[in-house]
Amino acid sequence: MFGVIVGLSAVTVVARSFFFLSNQDWQLPHWAQRGLQYAPIAALSAVVVPEIVMSQGAFITTWQDARLFAAAAGAVIYFSKRDVLMTIIGGMAVYLPLHLGLGF
Amino acid sequence: MMFLAPKLYQHPEFKIGMRELAPQALGIAAWGLMTGVSMVKAGMGLWASIAMTLLVFAGSSQLAAIPLIVAGAPAWVILVTGFCVNLRFVVFSLHLRPYLIHLPRWERLLHGYVTADISYVLFTKRFHHPGKTPEEQLNQEAYLAGNDCLNWGSWMVASLLGIALANFIPPSWGLGFAGILCLLGIQCSLASTRLRMVSSAVAGIAAVTAYALPLKLNIVVAIAAAVILCLSLERIKPHIQRRPA
Numbered sequence: 001m002f003g004v005i006v007g008l009s010a011v012t013v014v015a016r017s018f019f020f021l022s023n024q025d026w027q028l029p030h031w032a033q034r035g036l037q038y039a040p041i042a043a044l045s046a047v048v049v050p051e052i053v054m055s056q057g058a059f060i061t062t063w064q065d066a067r068l069f070a071a072a073a074g075a076v077i078y079f080s081k082r083d084v085l086m087t088i089i090g091g092m093a094v095y096l097p098l099h100l101g102l103g104f
Numbered sequence: 105m106m107f108l109a110p111k112l113y114q115h116p117e118f119k120i121g122m123r124e125l126a127p128q129a130l131g132i133a134a135w136g137l138m139t140g141v142s143m144v145k146a147g148m149g150l151w152a153s154i155a156m157t158l159l160v161f162a163g164s165s166q167l168a169a170i171p172l173i174v175a176g177a178p179a180w181v182i183l184v185t186g187f188c189v190n191l192r193f194v195v196f197s198l199h200l201r202p203y204l205i206h207l208p209r210w211e212r213l214l215h216g217y218v219t220a221d222i223s224y225v226l227f228t229k230r231f232h233h234p235g236k237t238p239e240e241q242l243n244q245e246a247y248l249a250g251n252d253c254l255n256w257g258s259w260m261v262a263s264l265l266g267i268a269l270a271n272f273i274p275p276s277w278g279l280g281f282a283g284i285l286c287l288l289g290i291q292c293s294l295a296s297t298r299l300r301m302v303s304s305a306v307a308g309i310a311a312v313t314a315y316a317l318p319l320k321l322n323i324v325v326a327i328a329a330a331v332i333l334c335l336s337l338e339r340i341k342p343h344i345q346r347r348p349a
Contacts, residue, residue, distance in 0.1 A: 002154050004179050008169055008186045009159040016189035017216030019197040020204050028198065032336060036199045039327055040225045040302050042307035043192050044291040046326035047221075049308030050315055051284045057315060067281060074285045075292055082135040084289035085127035088134075091285035099278050 068104035070095035114248045115242065124230070131286020132255060133181075133262035138280035139163045140266020141273050146170045147251050150267065157263040160221070161256070165189045166318065190318035195327055196224045202234040203227075203248075206241055218252040220259075225290055226251055275318025299337060303330040 014021070040066075052071045053060055074091035078084070097104040111119055126173040143153040148170060154261050160166050169234065172182045197216060204212045219227070227248050235241035266273065308329035314322035 001171060002155060004182050005152065005159055005330070006172060007183050008156070008165060011165065011183055011186040011190060012160055013199075013213055014163075015193040015216045016219060017188055017213045018194040019201045020212045020216065021209075023205055023209065023212075028201075032198075033330040034338070035159060035335050037144045037181075038300060038331045039195055039199060039302040040228055041220070041291060041304045042327045042330035043195065043323065044225065044287050044294070045276040045304040045307040046192075046282055046311035046323040046342075048287050048291055050311050050322070051281075052288075052313060053312060054227075056326050058279070059312065067284075069287065070281065071288060074288050078289045080291070082294065083127060084286060085130060086134040086290035087292075088131045088282050088285045092282050093118055095278065095281055095285075 025055075062103050066095045066098035066102075069098055069104075105203045107233070109227060109249075111242065113248045113253075115246035117243045117246040118250035119251075120228075121247040121252075122254045124226055124292075125222065125251045125254045128226075128286050128290065129254060129258040131257045131289075132222065133282050134279050134281075135163060135283025136259040136262035137266040138275065138283070140263040140268075141270045141275060142167060143170055144267055145275065147174045153267045154264065156259070157260065157267065159219070160186075161259070162186075162190060163259075167322070181214035185319055191321070191324045192327065193220075193224075195324070196221075196285055199228060200224065201243055203231065203241075207245070215252070218256050219248065220255060221287070222290060223248065223251045223255050225294065227296065289343060299334045302337065306330040306333050 052067045055065070070091040073094040074087045077090040078087045081087075133229065140153070140157065143156060143166065144150070148156065152173075153288070156166055160169075161248045168185050169182050172185060200216070204215055207215070220233045227244075229246050230247060235244050291304060295304060309324040310326035310329040314325045316322075317325065
């Protein structure tokens with residue numbers, strides 16, 4: 001098992017350094033360079049959205065889900081306060097009562 | 105660790121990197137905590153959980169690997185799974201290459217190893233272009249190191265705490281959702297142009313639609329779909345967007 005753990009650590013290094021493992025000279029094509037400015041937000045959205053609207057691999061069919069309310073509250077808080085910490089705290093302040101109190 | 109290099113930690117940008125990560129630290133910690141809890145709950149032993157936390161340092165690949173390890177899957181299956189779940193980092197590394205390529209290889213790999221999602225996003229948000237002079241390059245490296253340092257620290261402390269307290273924090277409480285709210289906040293902060301909002305919407309829809317793909321490949325598909333669509337829109341309507349402010 002420890003061999004697998006060391007192997008997974010190597011996988012982390014290789015994946016996160018993939019394109020700078022080698023320092024051979026090459027230029028990224030211009031279009032790809034431009035495309036990369038859309039990659040960070042796309043990656044975050046791809047991780048975040050399924051965590052909010054899916055449950056056990058399926059699209060949720062109820063509005064009674066604490067995550068929907070918490071995410072909506074979080075987005076409103078972010079755009080009014082521009083503060084990620086407030087987004088987390090405010091979102092959890094909506095999430096926990098609904099989830100633990102009402103079972104959403 | 106390279107954070108111990110005085111030229112980095114004594115640099116003013118190191119502190120700025122830490123300060124810009126600080127608001128996210130709570131979300132990172134909540135996520136680390138629940139990853140720690142999940143490892144123990146899934147039946148990984150105490151020492152294996154600790155070793156995994158300290159070495160692997162990649163929440164999504166840890167969570168994907170745990171059930172396979174517990175079920176005794178062959179090592180190569182576990183490693184390939186880990187790599188596929190980490191494919192988004194391959195995209196990030198393409199972006200980071202011009203910023204880091206001037207460094208010696210082992211320093212590049214160390215930076216790559218500790219730069220996870222949030223640090224990558226904050227770094228590329230602060231520095232739109234790779235440094236051209238040695239001073240600019242050092243500024244950027246120091247910022248990244250400060251950012252990574254606090255990210256690594258909050259993740260590790262919380263994850264080890266999660267391992268220790270696994271029996272007292274039921275996953276059903278959903279504390280890990282704080283990590284998602286953290287990413288959501290950063291996502292909102294990046295929505296600075298119309299095309300980026302398009303990118304966000306397309307990636308979200310694509311990730312849900314392609315959710316059935318194995319190995320979290322839906323994330324890679326979603327990034328590709330969003331980037332390709334935004335590049336096409338740029339061509340059709342070049343005036344809707346130039347560089348973000």
